[in-house]
Structure formats: structure tokens, C-alpha cells
Amino acid sequence: MKTLTNFTTTISLLVGIFSAANSQSLTFSVDNYTGTTTAGPFMFVNTEGQNVFAYKDFDWKFGNGPQGQAPTSSSCTAENLNVVAGTGGITLFVTGYDLTSFHHLGTGDKRIYSHGNATINLNGNPVLVLTDLVSEVTVSYPPPHGAGNFESGFGQGVIDVGASDANWVAELDPFGTGNVAFEFSSVSPVEQNQIGYYDFNIEIKPITVNRQIIINQLADGNNENVNMNGIGLDFQFANATFGGGGQGTNNLFGMFVPEDPTGDLPAGIEMMNNASFWHLGTTMSSFSTEITFDLTQLGMAFDQNKVRILRRANADSEWEIYNDITVVNGTTVKANNVTGFSDWNIGEAEDEPLPVELSAFTAQQNGREIQLNWTTATELENKGFVIERATNGLEFIEISSYENNTSLIGQGSVSHETNYTFTDKNVNFGNTYSYRLIDVDYNQTKNTSEEVFIKLVFENEETNNAKLSYELKQNFPNPFNPTTTISFLMKKDGLAKVSVYNITGQLVKTLVSKGLAKGEHSLTWDGTDNFGQSVASGIYYYKLESGNFTDIKKMTLLK
Numbered sequence: 001m002k003t004l005t006n007f008t009t010t011i012s013l014l015v016g017i018f019s020a021a022n023s024q025s026l027t028f029s030v031d032n033y034t035g036t037t038t039a040g041p042f043m044f045v046n047t048e049g050q051n052v053f054a055y056k057d058f059d060w061k062f063g064n065g066p067q068g069q070a071p072t073s074s075s076c077t078a079e080n081l082n083v084v085a086g087t088g089g090i091t092l093f094v095t096g097y098d099l100t101s102f103h104h105l106g107t108g109d110k111r112i113y114s115h116g117n118a119t120i121n122l123n124g125n126p127v128l129v130l131t132d133l134v135s136e137v138t139v140s141y142p143p144p145h146g147a148g149n150f151e152s153g154f155g156q157g158v159i160d161v162g163a164s165d166a167n168w169v170a171e172l173d174p175f176g177t178g179n180v181a182f183e184f185s186s187v188s189p190v191e192q193n194q195i196g197y198y199d200f201n202i203e204i205k206p207i208t209v210n211r212q213i214i215i216n217q218l219a220d221g222n223n224e225n226v227n228m229n230g231i232g233l234d235f236q237f238a239n240a241t242f243g244g245g246g247q248g249t250n251n252l253f254g255m256f257v258p259e260d261p262t263g264d265l266p267a268g269i270e271m272m273n274n275a276s277f278w279h280l281g282t283t284m285s286s287f288s289t290e291i292t293f294d295l296t297q298l299g300m301a302f303d304q305n306k307v308r309i310l311r312r313a314n315a316d317s318e319w320e321i322y323n324d325i326t327v328v329n330g331t332t333v334k335a336n337n338v339t340g341f342s343d344w345n346i347g348e349a350e351d352e353p354l355p356v357e358l359s360a361f362t363a364q365q366n367g368r369e370i371q372l373n374w375t376t377a378t379e380l381e382n383k384g385f386v387i388e389r390a391t392n393g394l395e396f397i398e399i400s401s402y403e404n405n406t407s408l409i410g411q412g413s414v415s416h417e418t419n420y421t422f423t424d425k426n427v428n429f430g431n432t433y434s435y436r437l438i439d440v441d442y443n444q445t446k447n448t449s450e451e452v453f454i455k456l457v458f459e460n461e462e463t464n465n466a467k468l469s470y471e472l473k474q475n476f477p478n479p480f481n482p483t484t485t486i487s488f489l490m491k492k493d494g495l496a497k498v499s500v501y502n503i504t505g506q507l508v509k510t511l512v513s514k515g516l517a518k519g520e521h522s523l524t525w526d527g528t529d530n531f532g533q534s535v536a537s538g539i540y541y542y543k544l545e546s547g548n549f550t551d552i553k554k555m556t557l558l559k
Contacts, residue, residue, distance in 0.1 A: 024171050025205040026120070027078040028092040032070050032197045034061035054139075056249065058097040058113060061197075069197055077201070083167045089123040092202065097133065100215055101253040101281025102243060103314075103341070108140040110314065112253055112281055114215060118157060118182065120168070120204070127165040128172065128204075130157035133182055134213060155183040156207060174206055181207045209258055216252040218242075221287060231256035232297025233278065240287035249283035256297065261345055263312065263319045272310060272319065272347035273298050280341035291335045292328075295346060304330040305447060306348040313342050323443040356382050356410070356439040356447065359417070363435055363454040368489070368520070370424045370454055372435055375417055382410030386438040386446075387422055391431055399424065402440070410439065426476040428487055429456050429520040470549040475525075475542065479556040486511065487522045488544050496546045498523055503539050511542075527557050 035055030061072045076090035084090065094116060101112035116133030119126050135155035159178055161169055172180050187200040214228045221240020228234065231254055243249045261277040276298060280291075293309065295302055307330075309322040322344075326334040333346070361374040372387065384402020400422060402408040411418050427433060433456065437449040471489040478484060490496060497513040509530050511523045525542070528534055537559045543552045 023080055023205075024082075024174070025078070025080045025203055026076060026090070026172075028074050028202045028204075029077050029199070030072065030074045030092065030094065030202060031199045032061060032065075032072045033094070033200065034059055034065075034072060034197055054099065054102060054109065054111065056099045058116075058198075060093060060095045065197070081168075081171055083165075083171050084122065091121045092118060093121065094118045094133070094202075097135070099249060099283055100134075100251045101341075102249075102283050103281060105138075107145055108138065110136065110138045110281075112136045114213075114253075116157070126163060127168045128180075129160040129163040130180065130182065131160050133157040135182065135184055137184060137187065154211075156180060156211075157182045172204065172206055175208050177207060177210070179207055181205045211258065212256045214254045216254075218250045218252060218284070221250070221284065226252055228254045229294075231278065232294035233280075234292040234294075236290040236292070238288045238290075240284050240289075243283045243285040251283045253281040255279040261319075261343065262315075265347070266310065266319050266321050268321065268350055269308060269310070269319075269347045270350040273300065273345055275299075277343055277345040279343050282341055287339065289338050291338055291344070293333050293335070293344070293346065295331045295333065298346060302330065302346060303348055307333055308347050308349050308445075309333060309335050310345045310347050311342050315343065317342075319345065319347075323445050325444075326438065326446045327448050329448070356380070358437070358439075358449055361437060361449055361452055363433070363452045365454065365456055366423070368425075368427070368429070368456075370427050370433060370435075370456060372422045372424065372452075374420050374437060374449075376411075376420070377417055378415050379411045379418065380413050381442040382412060383440045383442055383444075384408050384410040385420070386440065388436050388438065389424065390434040390451075393432070393434075396434070396436065399426070426473065426485075426487065427456050428522050431456055470544075470546060470551075472542075472544040472551040472553055474553055475555045479558045481527070481558045483524055483526045484555060484557075485522055485524055486542055487520065489520055490516055490518045490546060491549075492518045494547055496521070496544065499543050499545075500525060501541045501543065502535075503541075508535060508540065516546075527559075 036057040036059060061069075063071050074092040074094075076087040076092070079087050079090065095118075097113040097116040099111060100114040101110075103110045112134065114132070114134040116135070118130040118133055120128040133155070134157070156179055159169055159173055159180060161178070181204065183203050183205075185201045185203065187198060212231050214230055216226050216228070218224055218226065218237065218240060221237045221242070224237045224240075226235040226237065233254055235252070240250075255278065256276060257279055258276045260274050261272070265272055278293075295307070304327055307327055309325050310319045311322050312319045322335055324336045326336060328334060335344075356379050357377040359375045359377040361372075363370055363372050365371075376382075385408040386401045387399050387408070388396040389399045390396045400408060402410065405422075407420070407422065424433075424435075432453060434451045434453050436451045438446050439449075440446050469489065470491045473487040473489075475484045475486045486498060488496075488498065494515065495513075496516045498511040500508045500511065502508050507530075509525065509528065511525060535557065537557050540555055540557060541552050542555060543550065
């Protein structure tokens with residue numbers, strides 16, 4: 001597994017509602033702001049049959065363009081401040097935007113550009129310096145693909161107090177947030193080619209409500225973990241394809257918005273968090289990931305049996321229930337197999353019978369095995385059970401599922417008691433095991449049971465001696481990648497040798513060759529030979545030799 005290490009930046013962003021008493025603002029007209037030749041994600045095919053890509057970067061253009069286009073310029077068109085009288089001598093300089101999120105909408109797209117910087121000058125002297133600019137814009141492609149217009153979303157920047165005039169900071173940041181709104185409007189393309197030129201207006205004004213943003217870049221997106229603890233999210237990517245016209249764009253954008261998400265409740269939901277939501281985006285063209293939500297980020301408690309994940313395509317769409325989830329516990333819930341980003345929130349389902357009403361769940365030792373028994377009082381659209389096990393307090397792993405074990409298939413919808421049993425044979429004496437059940441309904445909604453604990457112990461020495469015999473167990477997991485565990489029993493103290501062979505009978509690795517005490521033993525094979533070199537995928541055999549006892553079993557290494 002790869003963990004993100006290359007680039008992370010956290011930005012505190014704020015937006016708000018303004019009263020008449022706090023209506024300070026500046027408005028600028030910017031001409032010929034320039035999109036660079038660096039190609040971003042694909043947009044559409046033009047009438048000449050050429051692929052057209054979004055501009056990956058925007059910046060201030062000094063000097064004339066290649067066809068004589070005028071350089072970028074700005075002028076202040078309106079001001080409502082006490083610190084200055086009139087718009088004369090006020091200019092704006094904006095640099096360094098790059099594409100952070102791109103979401104295709106068919107006839108257009110929604111983008112987020114970030115990492116910009118801006119300076120407001122008065123008579124050539126800087127009076128307000130802004131960093132970490134982030135702006136959202138909705139683009140409609142030119143006819144015949146769309147209407148050809150632009151709409152601005154949120155936009156804001158962080159005040160560099162040390163480089164700014166204190167009087168300007170006090171007036172444009174009356175709430176002491178350290179940020180200002182930086183919003184685009186009236187965006188119109190002057191020329192769109194390999195280099196794009198745009199005219200637009202920018203309004204700068206105070207803001208009050210804190211938005212937290214984290215921007216990451218993926219290494220390659222394959223089996224990669226990306227942590228956004230600052231906003232209560234954790235991503236586990238199975239795979240990803242970077243966007244861009246031949247140049248990889250690999251940004252992951254996460255924003256926690258502490259505002260009412262608005263919108264109607266989906267059918268079956270009685271309550272939705274109405275104080276905040278998450279807004280996610282990326283420049284990757286495709287991906288598959290799990291998203292783990294830390295519900296403590298929301299500052300409210302949820303019923304573990306009723307918690308649901310909600311999502312919508314954009315602010316104008318309806319909230320929907322995302323059904324492929326795993327409820328880990330009362331404060332953690334996971335969305336599985338996510339292939340698109342959008343707005344996300346948490347809600348609670350209406351009171352209704354649980355998919356499974358569990359009346360009993362126990363674990364008991366049966367010789368060298370552990371037997372799980374559970375009883376359901378009722379079942380509603382129960383597809384089946386998944387069993388997870390943790391050893392000695394380590395991470396839970398799946399050991400069996402209704403998808404490959406028919407005894408774990410649910411009863412659908414029944415109102416009578418049903419008894420289930422499962423025997424775990426891949427256990428070792430001396431270990432403490434925790435088990436939990438996950439019931440899955442027809443909508444792939446998953447509910448996790450409370451845990452049961454058991455330690456596998458010898459009943460007593462005499463009984464144990466009578467029961468012990470030589471035994472080589474099947475490795476677990478099998479097939480495996482990259483490691484597997486081989487367990488075996490020794491009837492009495494003595495020399496034991498466990499070796500791995502390839503399909504032609506050649507020795508690959510000797511795992512152990514020494515005297516061992518009677519009882520249970522476990523070894524781990526990591527898919528390497530006696531020289532520490534990784535071996536190829538395929539079928540291998542492992543052999544136990546002790547005294548007159550010999551046994552061989554088969555295992556499969558997959559890569």
C-alpha cells in the first residue's frame with residue numbers, strides 16, 4: 001500500500017451572508033486574463049474533429065500575445081469602503097491559478113482553480129495581499145455543445161496580514177477571519193485557442209463562515225491511501241486514471257462546508273445533518289475508492305443502526321441515499337466502490353424494522369476450532385452475512401461471506417427465528433479472537449453487529465495430550481498476496497521441518513527446521529525464496545516433516 005507523501009496543503013476558506021451594516025466591497029474589471037497552453041481534462045470534439053481540453057492553468061499575461069493580443073489589465077469599477085475615496089489609482093494583480101477539480105456535466109463542466117495569489121494596489125503601492133485563492137466556475141461549452149456561458153461559484157483568499165495595510169485589513173475583514181470573498185462574475189471568453197483570453201469582474205468583500213479545504217496529489221492512485229483528517233475523511237483508492245490531455249492531472253479536492261446544505265430529504269430518511277456537508281472533486285478521469293467518514297467532524301451523534309450516507313451531483317440536484325456502505329461503529333461509516341465525487345452528507349433512516357434483528361450471537365471453543373452461533377428473530381430483505389475476525393486486537397479481516405459460503409445466505413424476509421452456525425478452523429491456541437457479523441440487505445446496505453471475544457486455550461494438559469496429533473492445516477488466506485499463514489500441530493516435542501516447493505518439485509524456501517515443542521505453531525511465508533527474491537505467481541506446495549509424519553498441501557500465490 002502506498003501512502004500519500006508528496007504534496008498536501010490545507011486552506012481555511014470562508015464565505016458568508018452580509019448585512020447592510022457590513023457591505024464593504026471592491027469590484028474590479030479584469031481584461032485578457034490568460035489560460036495557458038498546458039492541456040487539462042478533455043472537454044469535447046470541435047467541428048474540425050479536434051479534441052478540446054480545459055485550460056490547466058491561468059495567469060496574468062505580461063506583454064502582447066502571439067497574435068498581438070493586449071496584455072492583462074485591471075481597473076477598479078466600484079468601491080464601498082471608508083479607507084479610500086473613489087476608484088482612482090486602485091488596481092488588482094492576480095497570478096498563479098491551477099486546475100484542482102474538474103467535473104464533466106455533458107454540455108459543460110464545473111471546475112475549481114486554486115493556489116492563486118492577488119495584490120490590490122493603491123497608486124502603485126500594495127494595500128491588500130491575498131494568498132491561497134480558490135475559485136469555482138461552471139462552464140457551458142460553446143455552441144453546438146452548450147450555451148457558451150460561465151457562472152461563478154464560491155471564491156475566497158487568505159489575507160497576508162504582514163504584507164497588507166492594517167486599515168484595509170480592518171475594513172475588509174471586520175469579523176477577524178483572516179480571509180475575504182473573491183468572487184468571479186460576468187466571465188466571457190475573448191479568444192479560445194491554444195491560449196485563451198478572458199474578461200471578467202471580481203468582487204472582494206468580507207466573509208464570516210469557515211470552510212476548510214484540503215488539496216492532495218496522488219502518487220498513482222493504485223492501492224493508495226489519502227488521509228484528510230482535518231475534515232474527517234479518509235480515502236482508500238483501488239485504482240485511478242489521471243486526467244489531462246496527455247499530461248497527468250492528479251489532484252484530489254476536499255472541502256468541509258459548515259453551512260446548511262439545503263434540499264429535501266430523500267425517501268426513507270427522517271433526518272439529515274443540516275449544519276454542514278462535504279464537497280469533493282478531482283482532476284482524475286476515472287477512479288474507484290472507499291471513503292471513510294469520521295462523524296465526530298459533524299459535532300452530533302447518530303444512531304449506528306440508522307445512519308446513512310447521502311450524496312447529490314451538485315447544489316441544484318436532489319439528495320439521494322448512497323446504499324453501498326459499511327457502518328463501522330457509531331462514529332465511523334464508509335462508502336464503498338465510489339466512482340464519482342460530488343456533495344456528501346450524513347442522515348438517519350426512518351424508524352423501521354432492521355434488516356436483521358439479532359437475538360443471540362456467541363462464540364465457543366470446540367477442541368481446536370471456534371464455533372460461532374447466532375439467531376435472528378426476524379429478517380427483512382436479508383441477502384446474507386459476512387464474518388470478520390480480529391486476532392489479538394489487530395485489524396478486522398473478512399474470513400467468510402454469503403458470496404462464497406452458502407450457509408451464510410440470508411432468509412430474505414421472514415418473521416420467525418433462524419439459527420446460523422459457522423466453524424472457524426484457521427485458529428491457533430493461545431490467541432484471543434474477536435468476531436463480528438455484517439448483514440447485507442438487497443440494497444447492499446450493511447449493518448455491523450457487536451463483537452464477541454474468545455481465547456482459544458488448552459482445556460487441560462491431560463485432555464490436551466490425548467487430543468493432540470500431528471496435523472498440517474490449510475494455509476490462510478488462500479489464494480494470497482503478498483503473505484499467507486501456515487499452521488500445524490505437533491503431537492510431541494521434536495524436530496519439525498516445513499518447506500515450500502514449486503510445481504516442478506524444486507525447493508523454494510525452508511520456513512523452519514528445528515526442534516519445536518508440542519502444540520500449535522504458525523509460520524508466515526511472504527512469497528520469497530531462500531535468497532530473499534520474490535517468486536512468480538502460481539501453484540506451490542508446502543510440506544511438514546516431523547518424525548514419521550509427513551503431509552503436503554497446495555497453495556496459490558496471486559500477484
